[in-house]
Amino acid sequence: MAEPLLKVRNLRTYFISKNSTVKAVDGVDFEVYPGKVLGIVGESGSGKSMTSLSVMRLVPGPQGKIVEGEILLEGQDLLQLSERAMRDVRGNRIGMIFQEPMSALNPVLKIGEQIGEVLVRHRKVTKAQAKKQAVALLRSVGFPRAEQIVDEYPHQLSGGMRQRAMIAMAMACEPSLLIADEPTTALDVTIQAQVLDLMRSLKEQNGTAILLITHDLGVVAQMADDVVVMYGGQVVEAASADEIFDHPLHPYTQALMASIPVIEEERERLQAIPGTVPSAADFPSGCRFAPRCALAEERCHEQMPELREISLAHAVRCLVVQGKTDRRENAT
């Protein structure tokens, strides 16, 4: 396999205040390969969004801090860069799209000006050239009347159109990595299908790697090549998308898949996961999923499991699952 484009090692992002330390991201590792989609799945409070903000170094301060780890983009550690050097990375080598295009776009700037701004900043083109390129970019994301759209304001566009304009802006400098945080969550299903199609074709045509953050297992199944499942600020399972969906191993991943209704299957009763997601300020000792886990043993409440590869490119953070494979290996 090719060298990873983005390599995140032991990332820890904490929110430290006088009374508490919130471990939003607590020792996360993953890689994104060129031209591939890595999906990060998790529920609210799992730390998935804070992971993506950490990669862009946009963790809200002053309490939020990346306290440990490495974020290697093409071998260069982004955490060592100055704020000025980091501004040359954002929007240039890393493109970003967010869930709420209305709050991510500037409401008083025309669409064309906002896309052009990126090009003027990073590519040192003139304003006239930037506008011309903005039209071409808008056309490439599927706007038939791109010449008019450049002179329109965000409020004049529908939600799906705004999201496509955001994608055009993110792709303006042909970034090698696109970070998409819940890009279709605010959109209707038929519009979601359009945006996912567009992201897929960008990946295929430009070879852009995509870091896709979502809570929607359906979107991940459609889009991702590799999947990372997060729970309580940690990666609990990592594997190829085929592996995750066909042979999920971690009890949380399995429970998550059994808890959602599926159109293709008749499910009499959904398997709900009891309890709620733990608070990042007060994690249980031992495995963070243990209090809700049907398979939890005594040691799960005491000992924190490691994320360990138990078959080729399939890593799991679970003592019970690891114990089973160990016994099998000892037997042979």
Add this chain to the structure above:
Amino acid sequence: MSVGAPESFEKLQTVQPLLEVRNIKKYFPITGGVLRRTIGHVKAVDDVSFTLNEGETLGLVGESGCGKSTLGRVIMRIYEPTEGTLTINGQEISHLKGEALRKLRHQFQMVFQDPYSSLNPRMSVGSLIAEPLLVNRRGSRAQIQEQVESLLAIVGLSPEARVRYPHEFSGGQRQRIAIARALALRPKLIVADEAVSALDVSIQAQILNLLADLRKEFGLSYVFISHNLAVVKHVSDRVAVMYLGRLVELAPKSKLYTQPLHPYTQALLSAAPEPKRHVARERIVLMGDVPSPAKPPSGCAFHTRCPQVMDVCRSLRPELKEHTPGQYVACHIYS
């Protein structure tokens, strides 16, 4: 039991329906100019008819702006319909007001999407659940206290929850409180508007299971409004699909999900991402956006995006007609 089976479906047709919606329209005026004169209408719900039997769940799906929430609010009589009749349990309530409406309200209750804004943050959970009982004078203080505790137990909360406030609870627990409040007066019908959409998937399953249990225990009927096709399939007996204020298809779920007739239903189903790899399915990606309900297209409102559009679709509006027993569709392809 599947209500989708033809024989049982016909049997249910002969009994009096719990809810009858006949040609319901809800128009909102658009005002303009200095005199704030009405210059047009948003036809949020435009001539919708269906019935709901006792113990049945009807799913209502559609994208934002299709009028599904407005229809839910008309059924709840939060809005007065512009035209048409609404009958619950044999009583017409379309234009009732004040005390007359309040007397009947205990029969139909609503659960909203956002349990963060539908519960008064300054009331304790005990008083939130007791409020409908007090307003309707359902017993002495002690009796009401007892009922509150049993309602908390029914929705899976501990009796101590009574003295706490909504902000102390998670989203899923708040939705349980909202459900307990809706159940307090023992309604026959519950309209659930995106009741699980704001919840995390693992919590969503808890609430869906609770709704299913309550249905069995109290013989409830639901109108279940959602944009999520998989969730609607899970809870419903029959499903209605809405587009720009009108029903485009209405069918038992077994038929709707296996042989969808309307091109819009087909596109919606093909666009819903399934949490599975290797799903062999033809994907239909619709072009363009949903048109504004203030200026709906002529003829069939879907003709601007329909992959199978014909000339007649641009001028003539198709009626909702029974195509096969129990399956209704509004599309010229089938006439």
